[in-house]
Amino acid sequence: MAVLVTGAAGYIGSHMVLELADRGEAAVALDDLSVGRREAIPGATPFYEGNAGDAGLVARIVRDHAVDTIIHFAGSISVPESVADPLGYYLNNVVGTRALIETAVRQGVKRFIFSSTATVYGDATVSPIPETTALAPINPYGWSKLMVEQMLRDTAAAHGLQFAILRYFNVAGADPLGRAGQSTPTGHLIKVALAAALGRRSHIDVFGQDYPTPDGTCLRDYVHVSDLAGAHMLALAHLRDGGGNLTLNCGYGHGSSVRDVVATVRAVTGQAVETRDAPRRDGDPASLIAANGGILALGWAPRFDDLSTIIRHAWTWERRLAG
Numbered sequence: 001m002a003v004l005v006t007g008a009a010g011y012i013g014s015h016m017v018l019e020l021a022d023r024g025e026a027a028v029a030l031d032d033l034s035v036g037r038r039e040a041i042p043g044a045t046p047f048y049e050g051n052a053g054d055a056g057l058v059a060r061i062v063r064d065h066a067v068d069t070i071i072h073f074a075g076s077i078s079v080p081e082s083v084a085d086p087l088g089y090y091l092n093n094v095v096g097t098r099a100l101i102e103t104a105v106r107q108g109v110k111r112f113i114f115s116s117t118a119t120v121y122g123d124a125t126v127s128p129i130p131e132t133t134a135l136a137p138i139n140p141y142g143w144s145k146l147m148v149e150q151m152l153r154d155t156a157a158a159h160g161l162q163f164a165i166l167r168y169f170n171v172a173g174a175d176p177l178g179r180a181g182q183s184t185p186t187g188h189l190i191k192v193a194l195a196a197a198l199g200r201r202s203h204i205d206v207f208g209q210d211y212p213t214p215d216g217t218c219l220r221d222y223v224h225v226s227d228l229a230g231a232h233m234l235a236l237a238h239l240r241d242g243g244g245n246l247t248l249n250c251g252y253g254h255g256s257s258v259r260d261v262v263a264t265v266r267a268v269t270g271q272a273v274e275t276r277d278a279p280r281r282d283g284d285p286a287s288l289i290a291a292n293g294g295i296l297a298l299g300w301a302p303r304f305d306d307l308s309t310i311i312r313h314a315w316t317w318e319r320r321l322a323g
C-alpha cells in the first residue's frame, strides 16, 4: 500500500516525501509543477506531473500503486493573491479538491489527510485559538480551505472516508539535514527577510504597525516544517489504528511578531536587514496562535520549537540555493 502525496514538489510536500521515505513508507508524488520543482522530489520516489483534480490520472495512480491514503498539499497558498484572484483560488483549491475527493471515494482510498490553515479562524478574538472557535475566514484563501473541510466531513459521513484535517499555522524552516527547504517563490516573511540578508532585496516592508499586539505588528505561530511532517505521520498512524476523524491545529502555541522575526534573522545571519514601515496588507489577521492540546494528545513531540533554530535551518537552505 502506498501514500499519494499531492503538491509533492512544493515546500511542505517535499518534506513529507522525505519523512515518509525516512520511515520506510511507500510514497507516490504528484504535482503539476505550476509552482513546485521536480528536483524537490527524491529520485527514488515515483513522480507524476499532473493536476490533482484530474480524475483519470489520479485513478490510474491509485490503481497502479495501491494507494490507500492521500495526503493533499496541492493548492494555491497566498493570502494576498487570493484577495486579488478569488475565482482562481476557488477553482484550484475547491473545485480541484472536490474532484480529488470524489476520485478517492470511487477508487476506495481509505484515508485523506488535508492541509488546512489557521486562516479559517479569521480575526479570532481568543488566543491561543482552540479548534472549536467559530470559523470566520477574512480572505478567499481561508474560505477555500473551509469549504474543503466541510466537503470532507460530509463525504466521510456519506461514504466512510477517514480524514484528518490539519490546520497549519505559519510553516517555516527547512529539513535539518539540508535535503529540502522552501524553493518555491513566496512572499512569506522569513523567506523575504532572508532574501534581504542575502543582499537580494534592499529591505523588507513591515505591513502594519498599529495592530492590537505588544509591538503593533502581527503575531504568528511559526512551526518547523519537519515537526509538521511528523504531525502528519501521527495522524496517519491514528487513522490506520481505526481512530476517529481528526480536525487539529498544528502550531507550538506561542507567537512571534514581525519585528521579533526580523530581529532573529539579524541575530542568526549577522546581517543588517533594513525594514520600512508599510501599510497593512489586505486580509491579514492581527494574531494567529494555536491551542495545540489536540495534536499534543496524539503524541506530538516537536523537536524544533525555537525561532532561532527555525531561521537557522532556513538560512542554511537559502545560502545553498543562492549557490
Ligand SMILES: NC(=O)c1ccc[n+]([C@@H]2O[C@H](COP(=O)([O-])OP(=O)(O)OC[C@H]3O[C@@H](n4cnc5c(N)ncnc54)[C@H](O)[C@@H]3O)[C@@H](O)[C@H]2O)c1
Residues within 6 Å of the ligand: 006, 007, 008, 009, 010, 011, 012, 013, 030, 031, 032, 033, 034, 035, 036, 037, 050, 051, 052, 053, 072, 073, 074, 075, 076, 077, 092, 096, 115, 116, 117, 118, 167, 168, 169, 170, 171, 172, 184
Ligand atoms: N506554507 C504555509 O505556511 C502553509 C500554512 C497553512 C496551510 N498551508 C497549506 O499547505 C499546502 C502546501 O503548502 P506549501 O507551502 O508547501 O505550498 P507550495 O506552493 O510550496 O506547494 C504547493 C504545491 O502544489 C502544486 N500544485 C498547486 N496546484 C496544484 C494542482 N491543482 N495539482 C497538482 N499540483 C498542484 C504546486 O506546484 C506546488 O508544488 C497548501 O495546501 C497550503 O494551503 C501552507
Ligand SMILES: O=c1ccn([C@@H]2O[C@H](COP(=O)(O)OP(=O)(O)O[C@H]3O[C@H](CO)[C@@H](O)[C@H](O)[C@H]3O)[C@@H](O)[C@H]2O)c(=O)[nH]1
Residues within 6 Å of the ligand: 077, 078, 079, 116, 117, 118, 119, 168, 169, 170, 171, 187, 188, 189, 190, 192, 204, 205, 206, 207, 208, 217, 218, 219, 220, 258, 281, 284, 288
Ligand atoms: O514582506 C513581508 C511579508 C510578511 N509580512 C507580515 O508577516 C506576517 C506573516 O506573513 P506571511 O509569512 O506572508 O504568512 P501569512 O500571511 O500569515 O500566511 C501563512 O500562514 C497561514 C497560516 O497562518 C497559511 O495559511 C498561509 O498559507 C501562509 O502563507 C504577516 O503579518 C505579514 O503581514 C511583512 O510584514 N512583510
